[in-house]
Amino acid sequence: MKQSSTALAEALEDWLGDPAVERNSLSFAGALELDERDELPSAGIERVRAFGFNRYFVPERLGGDLRAAEDILMLTRVIARRDMNVAVSESTQVWMMLAWVGGDAEQQEKHAATVLAGGVVPCLAYSEPEHGADLAANRFTATPDGGQYVLTGEKWPINRGRTSTHVVLLGITGDETTPAKRQQSLFLVDRSRIISGEVSGVPRVPTYGLRGCDISGIAFDGARVDASARLGAEGEGLELALRGLLITRTFCTGLSLGTGDTMLRSVTGFLTERILYDGPATEIPYVTESLANAYLNLLVAECESLVAMRGLHLYTEQFSIWANLAKVQVTRLVDFTSKALARTLGARYFMRAAEHVGTFQKMLRDGAVVSVFDGSEPVCLDSLALQLPALAKAQGHTPDEDWRALYDLRAELPDFEPHRVSVFGRGRDAVFASLPALITRLAELPPSAGCDADRLAVLRGRAEELRRELDALLARVHEIRKSSGPPAAQPTASAKATPPRLIRVAEELSALHAKVAALGVWLFNRDHLDEFFADGAWLQAALARRHVHRYETGDLDPETAHRLFAQLNSQYATDEFFSIRRMRMAAPGARETGRGHEPNAA
Structure with missing residues (x-):
């Protein structure tokens, strides 16, 4: 029996050991030292290779371990939280997947054997x-x-x-x-x-x-x-290239989740031990709320990422829109958080040395590149904007579905088949299409001890607002196209003429997409995750935001802020990922260990 994605992440955590231990190949101190020298982290790369990271980019049918897209997400997240230089250097393995997208049977077998033999860069x-x-x-x-x-x-x-x-x-x-x-x-x-x-x-x-x-x-x-x-065939290069980018843009979310976790963990650790005004800095209401909001951003980013990974199995042909939505919004959630945390950290944010929370500063620099990778944010938004008319036309024409497979993290998935990714999604997006069914499911949900009738009423109201917002945004697409008219009188040589107002709609749709994903994950998993997740206070706070990645001082009521901070602090204290699920990190002080790749590990 294959490992779950969370168990696989925990196995890699044990293999790499505690990054606070300087002697480990992927340690925070070592990463900072190599970074200062602009030096490739060879020891860390070799350690990741020894685990068998390369095998998770080769489909099982070709002898590899690529079973679930989420496996790649989680492995990337584990590595990126330690050192983005290692994660970015070794995650180039993903480009061999172009062979599974465009190669014939002989090419696929040849390249699979090469990757599995190791040493491919x-x-x-x-x-x-x-x-x-x-x-x-x-x-x-x-x-x-x-x-x-x-x-x-x-x-x-x-x-x-x-x-x-x-x-x-x-x-x-x-x-x-x-x-x-x-x-x-x-x-x-x-x-x-x-x-x-x-x-x-x-x-x-x-x-x-x-x-x-x-x-x-x-x-x-x-x-x-x-x-x-x-x-592929001659002349098919651009199409194949774009199909590959739709896959990798989705996987980029794992890099953001990894860096976001370490930035929040670094700031939390420093401020917990920092005594100011006769008490821990984390007890200052402004600090408490800042950390709570940052934690909420990570939870929403994780929901969007997990749903996207499941979508790669279930709705592969729809990723011409979906990949761009996921990459833009997850990156924004983490990037906004990083800047907010820098303000909360104060002067230490400017200091690079390890003793001055230098790991935060390094992650802030390194994580910023995700918005540029595999299509920058403007490129992704432009791609979205060009597909908005098709999205508006397709909305409301999706047949009724159960949607459990998309949102229930326990549900079995079909094989991930990269070759099915299409650059012509015809405006379809399963997350937006599922919204009416999610609203119906929410309406039928009975009150519970953690989520009483008052909170359910608020959540139902927020869900209806999502539907109205989606309808209004898609109506704006029609209005913008009608009012765009002929090009401006000023002569221009540029062939790129996407109206900025369509780009704005694409931005707002990205935020809305993450909210719907979070709602779906909550509805289908609240019966088996912990009380914090089930009670829905975090979801209520997320849905209350106009743009889900942005928050201002005073947005959270004190009770919700303390509830979020308590969960953050609990996961920090027990060395777990900041996550909607329980995922164990390497034990404090643990040296790197393990036996490497075990293809049939339970």
Whole structure:
């Protein structure tokens, strides 16, 4: 019997040990020291590899351990809470999944065997110095020549450019007669199998965060590769690239959850021991509420992430919208929290040394990059905005479903099949579609000792507000399209003309999406999680926010603030993840241990 995702996370926690122990390969102190030297955390990377992290990116049908998308989320979360340099450097394994998305049976078996053998360091080489996120403008060429391709050009900036063993890249294979969207093809290049020509690394660039990562580039000069390096058909590259990005944008949420946990844990630990005004700093009402609000943000972010992982199994074809919603909102929830915690921490926020809560400062820098990864926030919002008319048209046309499989964390899921991800979701989104059924389920819920009739009445009112807000936002889409009219009189050479008002709607829909996800998770799991989760005070506070990631001083009533802080403090004291579920962290003082990969662990 396979481990649950939470058990798998706990196994990796034991394997890596307590990050407060400096001798462990992934320790906070070691991460800070290497970060100051801009040095790749090789020991930490090797420790993660020894656990068998690579195996969770290969489907079970190909001999790997990729069973549940949530497994990748949880493993990433465990690593990122210790050192984002390690998490970002080694999570490039996800790019080998392009073989499962676009490769034929022979390519999939070959690449699976390579990954399972270990030592693979993939990199994603899409962006070019002059074009950034505008992949259609790329100029890297992949010229067909007698059963081979000749690769020429430079990709930059990319993670693991210099130190990669395999390169996933886009190259122009068409000519001037080929439609722009069909000019590029996707390649998975094994650098050890270059037939002729040269491949070289482009030097690293100094970065604000991720100082230990290999953020660099790679250059090809007449490098010949066999035609079998191409994934999918010629001209299918952009579509395959976008399909892969929809998967990885969803997985990026694990990085945010990991950094968010450590930032909140660091600040909580410091302020608990800090004596101010004759008592612990955490007893100052402003501090109590600040920590409570930050904790609430993490809970909502986790709900959005968990539902997205389940959606990857159940509604894979809908992720052209869903992936962008999840990445934007989870990142916003954690990024807003990080800045609020910095204010609460005060002067120590500016100090990098370990004795001055330097881990918080490092996580603040490193975590900020998630909003840029695999499509920056503006890119994701633009993608959402372009699909809003289809979303508005599709809303209300979904047949009745049970929705239990999407929200009940105990429900069995079908296999995760990455190849089913589509860039044309036709405006469908299961979370928004489920809202009427969630409202009905909430209306039928009887009062309980923890969630009395008064709270249920408030929650029902908030749920109805969600429905009205969704309807109003989608109505605005129609209004904006009608009123947009012809382009402005000012001449412009840009082909990007998405109305900013549509971008605004996309932002608001992202916040609404997280609220609905939290409501669904609460409704389907309150009977088996703890009393804090079941009573719904946290949900009531989350649904009361206009934009769910934002909060202001005085938003929480004192009772709710103390309830949230008490749960936060309980999980802090018992070394558990800040989570809606009980998930144990490595024991205090624990040295790294374990026996590595156990494919049939119970």
